[in-house]
Amino acid sequence: MKIEKKMLFAPGPVLTSSRVKKAALMHDICHRRPEFEMLYSKVRKNLLRLFNADVKEYTTVVISGSGTASNEAVVSSVVKGNDRVLLVTNGEFGERLRAIYECYKIPLLLIEFGWGQYPDVNRIEETIKKNPGIRLISMVFHETSTGMINPIHDVGLIAKKYGKLYHVDAISAVGGEDVDVRTNKIDLCTGVPNKAVAGHPGVSFVCIKRERIGEITDIPRRNVYLNLQHHIGEAEKHNQTPNTPSVVMMLTLNEALDELFEEGLENRIVRYKKNASVIRRGLKDSNLSLLLTDEKYMSNTVTSAFLPPAVDVHDLVDAMDSEGYVIYLGKGPLLKRNMFQVANMGHIYPRDCKEFIDVLQVVLKKKR
Numbered sequence: 001m002k003i004e005k006k007m008l009f010a011p012g013p014v015l016t017s018s019r020v021k022k023a024a025l026m027h028d029i030c031h032r033r034p035e036f037e038m039l040y041s042k043v044r045k046n047l048l049r050l051f052n053a054d055v056k057e058y059t060t061v062v063i064s065g066s067g068t069a070s071n072e073a074v075v076s077s078v079v080k081g082n083d084r085v086l087l088v089t090n091g092e093f094g095e096r097l098r099a100i101y102e103c104y105k106i107p108l109l110l111i112e113f114g115w116g117q118y119p120d121v122n123r124i125e126e127t128i129k130k131n132p133g134i135r136l137i138s139m140v141f142h143e144t145s146t147g148m149i150n151p152i153h154d155v156g157l158i159a160k161k162y163g164k165l166y167h168v169d170a171i172s173a174v175g176g177e178d179v180d181v182r183t184n185k186i187d188l189c190t191g192v193p194n195k196a197v198a199g200h201p202g203v204s205f206v207c208i209k210r211e212r213i214g215e216i217t218d219i220p221r222r223n224v225y226l227n228l229q230h231h232i233g234e235a236e237k238h239n240q241t242p243n244t245p246s247v248v249m250m251l252t253l254n255e256a257l258d259e260l261f262e263e264g265l266e267n268r269i270v271r272y273k274k275n276a277s278v279i280r281r282g283l284k285d286s287n288l289s290l291l292l293t294d295e296k297y298m299s300n301t302v303t304s305a306f307l308p309p310a311v312d313v314h315d316l317v318d319a320m321d322s323e324g325y326v327i328y329l330g331k332g333p334l335l336k337r338n339m340f341q342v343a344n345m346g347h348i349y350p351r352d353c354k355e356f357i358d359v360l361q362v363v364l365k366k367k368r
Helices: 018-023 034-050 067-077 090-105 121-130 152-162 210-216 229-237 249-262 264-284 311-320 350-367
Strands: 059-066 082-088 108-112 134-140 167-168 187-191 203-209 302-306 339-343
Touching: 018 134, 034 059, 034 203, 034 229, 034 249, 059 187, 059 210, 059 229, 059 249, 059 264, 059 339, 067 090, 067 167, 067 203, 090 108, 090 134, 090 302, 108 121, 121 134, 121 152, 134 152, 152 167, 203 210, 203 229, 203 249, 203 350, 210 229, 249 264, 264 302, 264 350, 311 339, 311 350
Parallel strands: 082 108, 082 134, 134 167, 167 187
Antiparallel strands: 059 203, 187 203, 302 339
């Protein structure tokens, strides 16, 4: 079977460099030997850099599994008994968190905003005031289904003010936005390599504030494989994982982090901003309207746009695929409005975005 190379303008998996791909070809290593432990130690330290976290204040673990696995590890491991969770949602991945909480029957107080609606911070604070039993605040940094950046910093200040644990899903943000767990007062933050970090899928990671570890130590296990306390214990004591890890994906994560810091995190973010600017200008020049119109709410890496009724979004996605470009269908209620998404994460540069727009405009001209 011949597999053609595609330009992935989708929010994960993303295009990776040749050096990241080659890292997967390293000789086989045993995960219970010092060679792996040195690798894991290096990865964990670089993840701290990625989150702008100090080793004295935070620690990190890597979990073999997608970003949902790390979110599930947090959700299932940090809430005691009848403690309530305040979950803020405004898109597909806020709903994903909701599904995990509900699966574990964790008492949930939900604040729902419309898809693409910016969360009202005052409403969030008022809800916390009225519900002292809330122990944890949980929300998504970059709601990938819309391309919106949520008010993480403001909610972090509220969490600190009222003494609440604060969990942030930064899966499509870390590496592409200024996540900074210290400035944003985040206690538990999840991420993956296969989005803005420009690595491969298969592992995910959690950054945890050390002073919170003691608070969750005695919480009874709700599962085995995703027990966060077990992962923290093995990582801290032995630079090890409690179960057999995806060693190959750990190797490519290590390479992707090296590559990112050689470019510089700030430079990576600037590149993504330039990519997004080229794409958004091109979409507007193509007479397409964007879901988000205020730039202060827009991410550096995902743009959502609507097609005119005469062009079917499924046909457009297929037509672009046949031209070698992979884009995403909109999700949930936005798909019904003929929305598609273009991402500019990974090994993509402004010139690639210009070429993408050129092809898109030709395809649209044929479809209209």
